[in-house]
Amino acid sequence: xxxxxxxxxxxxxxxxxxxxxxxxxxxxxxxxxxxxxxxxxxxxxxxxxxxxxxxxxxxxxxxxxxxxxxxxxxxxxxxxxxxxxxxxxxxxxxxxxxxxxxxxxxxxxxxxxxxxxxxxxxxxxxxxxxxxxxxxxxxxxxxxxxxxxxxxxxxxxxxxxxxxxxxxxxxxxxxxxxxxxxxxxxxxxxxxxxxxxxxxxxxxxxxxxxxxxxxxxxxxxxxx
Amino acid sequence: xxxxxxxxxxxxxxxxxxxxxxxxxxxxxxxxxxxxxxxxxxxxxxxxxxxxxxxxxxxxxxxxxxxxxxxxxxxxxxxxxxxxxxxxxxxxxxxxxxxxxxxxxxxxxxxxxxxxxxxxxxxxxxxxxxxxxxxxxxxxxxxxxxxxxxxxxxxxxxxxxxxxxxxxxxxxxxxxxxxxxxxxxxxxxxxxxxxxxxxxxxxxxxxxxxxxxxxxxxxxxxxxxxxxxxxxxxxxxxxxxxxxxxxxxxxxxxxxxxxxxxxxxxxxxxxxxxxxxxxxxxxxxxxxxxxxxxxxxxxxxxxxxxx
Numbered sequence: 001x002x003x004x005x006x007x008x009x010x011x012x013x014x015x016x017x018x019x020x021x022x023x024x025x026x027x028x029x030x031x032x033x034x035x036x037x038x039x040x041x042x043x044x045x046x047x048x049x050x051x052x053x054x055x056x057x058x059x060x061x062x063x064x065x066x067x068x069x070x071x072x073x074x075x076x077x078x079x080x081x082x083x084x085x086x087x088x089x090x091x092x093x094x095x096x097x098x099x100x101x102x103x104x105x106x107x108x109x110x111x112x113x114x115x116x117x118x119x120x121x122x123x124x125x126x127x128x129x130x131x132x133x134x135x136x137x138x139x140x141x142x143x144x145x146x147x148x149x150x151x152x153x154x155x156x157x158x159x160x161x162x163x164x165x166x167x168x169x170x171x172x173x174x175x176x177x178x179x180x181x182x183x184x185x186x187x188x189x190x191x192x193x194x195x196x197x198x199x200x201x202x203x204x205x206x207x208x209x210x211x212x213x214x215x216x217x218x219x220x221x222x223x224x
Numbered sequence: 225x226x227x228x229x230x231x232x233x234x235x236x237x238x239x240x241x242x243x244x245x246x247x248x249x250x251x252x253x254x255x256x257x258x259x260x261x262x263x264x265x266x267x268x269x270x271x272x273x274x275x276x277x278x279x280x281x282x283x284x285x286x287x288x289x290x291x292x293x294x295x296x297x298x299x300x301x302x303x304x305x306x307x308x309x310x311x312x313x314x315x316x317x318x319x320x321x322x323x324x325x326x327x328x329x330x331x332x333x334x335x336x337x338x339x340x341x342x343x344x345x346x347x348x349x350x351x352x353x354x355x356x357x358x359x360x361x362x363x364x365x366x367x368x369x370x371x372x373x374x375x376x377x378x379x380x381x382x383x384x385x386x387x388x389x390x391x392x393x394x395x396x397x398x399x400x401x402x403x404x405x406x407x408x409x410x411x412x413x414x415x416x417x418x419x420x421x422x423x424x425x426x427x428x429x430x431x432x433x434x435x436x437x438x439x440x441x442x443x444x445x446x447x448x449x450x451x452x453x454x455x456x457x458x459x460x461x462x463x464x465x466x467x468x469x470x471x472x473x474x475x476x477x478x479x480x481x482x483x484x485x486x487x488x489x490x491x492x493x494x495x496x497x498x499x500x501x502x503x504x505x506x507x508x509x510x511x512x513x514x515x516x517x518x519x520x521x522x523x524x525x526x527x528x529x530x531x
Contacts, residue, residue: 160401164463
């Protein structure tokens with residue numbers, strides 16, 4: 001899923017216009033809700049904090065919230081159209097996709113981001129998420145025992161570990177597992193070490209962000 | 225007589241026990257800084273590595289600094305890492321280095337930028353050490369670029385090597401990478417600094433078992449140091465360094481730390497010199513470059529052969 005982290009309340013306060021009269025905080029009920037960054041719970045507690053702040057400043061700002069299933073999909077955002085039009089500013093707690101989708105659907109409306117979109121990751125422990133995928137557009141997991149060298153090695157190395165890998169840890173931080181150590185151990189476990197021995201030429205990045213802004217169409221919906 | 229790409233290649237191919245050292249370019253644009261350093265080592269070493277923004281700290285470029293040092297009469301080894309340039313930049317720089325007469329290249333992945341003063345920089349790592357070696361091999365021996373396109377004029381004349389850390393664990397995983405580098409055409413290796421001789425001996429034994437010493441020339445990394453603090457720092461903070469406690473205790477017990485540092489380096493050189501497959505040493509006295517001639521003389525490696 002897309003993992004996010006709620007921005008510091010001070011950063012959010014700083015991005016709000018000084019003459020703000022009404023703010024609509026919209027939570028997103030899927031990815032960032034699961035990663036405890038921008039769901040209903042976060043939207044409501046942020047509303048309480050901001051109301052307290054505005055009151056302490058002697059400002060009369062109306063703050064409302066709603067949480068919709070997915071901000072990246074028309075199907076779910078249409079229900080909030082009226083509410084959005086009735087507020088000066090929208091603070092979206094979705095990932096960067098949701099924030100921009102709201103903007104496209106509501107030209108002329110200021111849509112601000114309340115969440116930092118961090119990565120595509122898994123829930124690795126209670127309250128803990130780990131990056132797993134970079135969305136490079138050309139999955140090579142089959143060659144690396146199912147562990148991604150692009151996302152899980154700090155240098156995205158595809159021919160083996162760097163000299164800074166020691167005892168299973170990355171040179172960047174002892175808290176980071178060496179991606180190559182994970183690849184090597186899993187390849188050993190599943191009897192695929194031989195697949196790691198051949199030289200991997202430089203990766204094709206044209207399917208990633210490096211190939212320009214990406215979009216794709218499902219041919220089922222687009223005949224020639 | 226075979227035509228050699230560089231003096232370094234000639235010495236290694238002709239069986240000399242080679243002595244290399246390392247030079248860090250200035251954090252600034254003063255060419256005199258390099259010229260002065262050249263005077264310190266001239267005549268005492270066969271070739272000098274010039275680092276490429278080591279530990280991710282911005283310095284004068286390796287190629288520019290190497291050109292200045294070459295004009296002072298030194299044989300240079302440029303370093304190229306994958307951290308700051310993509311395949312376009314790296315191949316372009318390799319062509320340029322060769323055109324300037326800089327043929328020796330040490331191909332490295334590069335330290336992560338988190339070690340330097342620009343943690344917020346975007347890194348590249350489009351090529352890793354293996355694919356930089358492969359790029360050198362393809363350009364030099366086949367006259368073509370990584371993308372398959374043929375070069376339009378003379379191919380570069382590059383003599384390319386890489387690094388290896390004999391102390392990194394798990395051992396087999398790191399050996400796998402070493403074998404890939406050799407497969408890609410690596411001509412020489414400079415190892416991580418050696419303090420743990422038992423472990424180095426074991427690594428060399430494994431290297432010989434696999435016949436790797438016959439496919440590429442191995443130079444043992446030596447880091448002369450003069451303080452207990454430096455040894456402790458390396459043990460604790462430098463990724464992949466193996467500094468045994470007995471080395472630290474030996475330095476603690478010494479009255480004259482500088483003399484002991486030289487003696488320790490000479491002892492390690494004398495040890496590795498006798499190992500089958502070790503073809504030279506690479507001296508890296510960090511922040512103590514002026515000690516290089518002393519170590520070379522005391523290890524009976526002076527004078528250096530004329531070619």
